[in-house]
Amino acid sequence: MGCCVETVDLTHRFSEAEPALDRVRLQVTEGSIYGFLGPNGAGKTTTLRLILGLLKKQRGEIYVFGRPFTETRVETLRRLGSMIESPSIYAHLTAAENLQILQRVYRCPKRRVEEVLEVVGLARTGRKRAGQFSLGMKQRLGLALALLHAPTLLVLDEPTNGLDPNGILEMRGLLRTLNREHGVTILVSSHLLSEVEKLVTHVGIINHGRLLFQGTLAELLSRRRANASVVFETDDDAKAELVIRGLALSPNAVPGGVAIRGLEREQVAGVNRALVESGVGVFQIGRVESDLEKIFLDMVGG
Amino acid sequence: MNFVNSFRAEWLKRRRSLASWLVVVGAFFTPSIITASRIKNHAALAPLYAADDFWRKLWNQSWESMEVFLLPIGIILATGLIAQIEYKNNTWKQLHTTPQSYTTVYAAKLLVVLLMLVQVFALFNVGVYLSAVIPSALFAGVPYPAAPIPFDDFWAANVNFFVDCLPIVALQYLLSLHFRNFLVPVGAGFALWFLGVGLLSWEYSYLFPYNHGAINFLTATGHFDGRKVPFRVEHLALVYAAAFTAAGWLLYVTKREKG
Known part of the structure; x- marks a missing residue:
């Protein structure tokens, strides 16, 4: 299996002080569910934003689907779905309208809007505006936006934030299904290992901008035994x-x-x-x- | 096709937004006041409606507040509100992870603003016509205007006024995309507009990009000596608009943080 996402010595500074990321070498294997873990402020979101091109790269390389991201940005984003921090939702529009915006951009079939709304359990929200949704509903709509164009790679930053225990279970089940049945590679960040240990196949642990551990969940478990x-x-x-x-x-x-x-x-x-x-x-x-x-x-x- | 789809997506975002309401309210504001005033004073309207220059007078009366006051303020607010759709909803990060070039996003949003301006012009023209015909439809003593509508003149004036607005649109768009805080582009826009009004008596006031519409209107109504302007203000407006659009694009595509 090749790497779906790979960073080589990714380094980023927001100021002259300590780097936010220090030579991070992330390797997300194709077909895996990669749990990217670390406490708040460890560098998870910065890494993900760099991978998605939301931050201008300073040092190091980023490869997505085996190709340099900066050179193939538009092409790469066509196969990638993402949700960074809080879901990006137009509050004055309905769930379906939010999806129609991306449906036009991705040029995917109109039926996908109904399909993904069904998948995330928002099919019956009708004319209710997204601004009136609960946090959990917004989170699910954010996931629907990421899934609309049937991406082969999903990048999710703390997707269970604000979800109740039942919502967390549903989200976990959904991600597992996407990975197992549709072969979607998932890069998911969290600050709680317990939240993702039942989901992930691979783990990366970051703190103070440095990658402390990277490997399979089995390798992490063997550490536990040791x-x-x-x-x-x-x-x-x-x-x-x-x-x-x-x-x-x-x-x-x-x-x-x-x-x-x-x-x-x-x-x-x-x-x-x-x-x-x-x-x-x-x-x-x-x-x-x-x-x-x-x-x-x-x-x-x- | 990419651009068309991007534009269609951007167009959908303005649905039910404050900016889209501003278009309707701004376009019908002056015609509504004129209509109300004519309904109130309908008894004195008959000679006015029989005059040969009925449409010219109505046109000037309608554009007076629009060109100098309402249109610049409307552009400042609407352009800011369009950019705020992304800032307020925290959606830049979603938009910038869609498979579109930054240039496409920039151009699609700008086209939305321009088309909204076209909407304002179209609705305003409809409003001007309605402000003429509603009193004659309501009151038997007010005849339908006898003079023919000077379509060619009105069309030319619309085109000139539209071109005069372009520097304001381009500079406000630049500011609105660059600053997260809505008050910055709106405050700067108001300050520039005030400055422009203050400069109107200045010999070289035509050089100020927020003044072209007012100068055009005041020249047409005989309140400004058009001979002071060594060229057509529309040409300068196009140069300013092109320069501001290019500068805005450069700032936008080179922004370090894109959401």
């Missing part, structure tokens, strides 16, 4: 700590026992045996894995 701890619940935690230190391991006292990080499966029995032989009663042994949010926060220094 960071897992085994907790021994004993009748004498202080003595248990001494025994474990004697085995050249580094225990930590945790509520309800003693934890050992990065302990291999085979070592668990050995530690248990040593504790029992030293007269420490072991009531329970359990594995505690850091959740992805914890790994994410560790990476971004949260």
Whole structure:
């Protein structure tokens, strides 16, 4: 699989101070759902705006569909749908009229307007003006605008902002369907890993303008396993700590026992045996894995 | 075809907008006042309607406030409002991620403003005609105007006045696209218009781009010595309009942040 979006040493400054982006090398694989994660102000939106040409590129290269974006802008945008920050909606027009504007620009069939309104659940909004929509409805209309011309790449910046839990589930389902059934590559940003971990196939984590991690979700999960701890619940935690230190391991006292990080499966029995032989009663042994949010926060220094 | 589609998309955006209402209100404002005044004074209208220069007088009366006052202000407001459709709705970012060149977007929006100006002229002409015929339709003592309508003269005046407006349209368009705050282009436009009115008595007032319409009208009605102007003001208006349009385009396409 080739790269649908690739940035090479993308660097951007808004002032002479610290760069907003520092040599970012983003690689969004074709057919993937790429979760672009980072806290607010990390550089996600700046990266996406540069990829879409909304900001003038200063240093580095941007390739979309394998070609330099600046040289093929119009052609590239024909195959790309986007929603950056809050949805761009003409408040004085209806949902259908908002879509008709883009239908004229993209020259796509008129029936697409009704189709995408149906897909996002806004088919029955009739003559209601978009300015009177709830935040969730606006977000869905924004997605409809991005989907109208059946793009092969979707760039979405925090698309679940303002959605209720049910709306988030619906949005997730919709994006998954687009990816699986229509082969749409999706680049989606979020500041919450928990929000996208059930959706994405690939992850990029950015903070202070630097890409800290990039890889598949499976690679991120293997980090989770590596960071897992085994907790021994004993009748004498202080003595248990001494025994474990004697085995050249580094225990930590945790509520309800003693934890050992990065302990291999085979070592668990050995530690248990040593504790029992030293007269420490072991009531329970359990594995505690850091959740992805914890790994994410560790990476971004949260 | 790209441009036609872009224009059609831009045209749709003005539907139900404040700018589109301004076109109707601005075009019928003066004719409505004239109509109301004639209805009120209908008893004295018979000699006026029988006069040979009926249409010329009505035309001048209608254009007086329009050319000097309402049209420049209307252009300043409407052009600003058209650009504000994107700023207010935060839609520049959506527009600039559609497969259109920046030049196409710039030209399509400008054409919308120009066509709205054509609408104003067309509706205003209709309004002038209605302000003449409504009193005669309502009151038996007021005859239909005896003089024939001087279509050729009116057409030529319309074209000249339209060309005179182009520098204002182009400069206001430049300002409106460049500044997010609606008050900047509107404030600058009003200041320039005031300055133009103040300069009207100046020998070289015809050089000021906001004055061409007023000079044209005042010359036609004998209130300005047209011999002071060494060339046709319409030609200078076209030069200004071309220069402002080019400058506006350059500022627009080289803007660092596009939404």
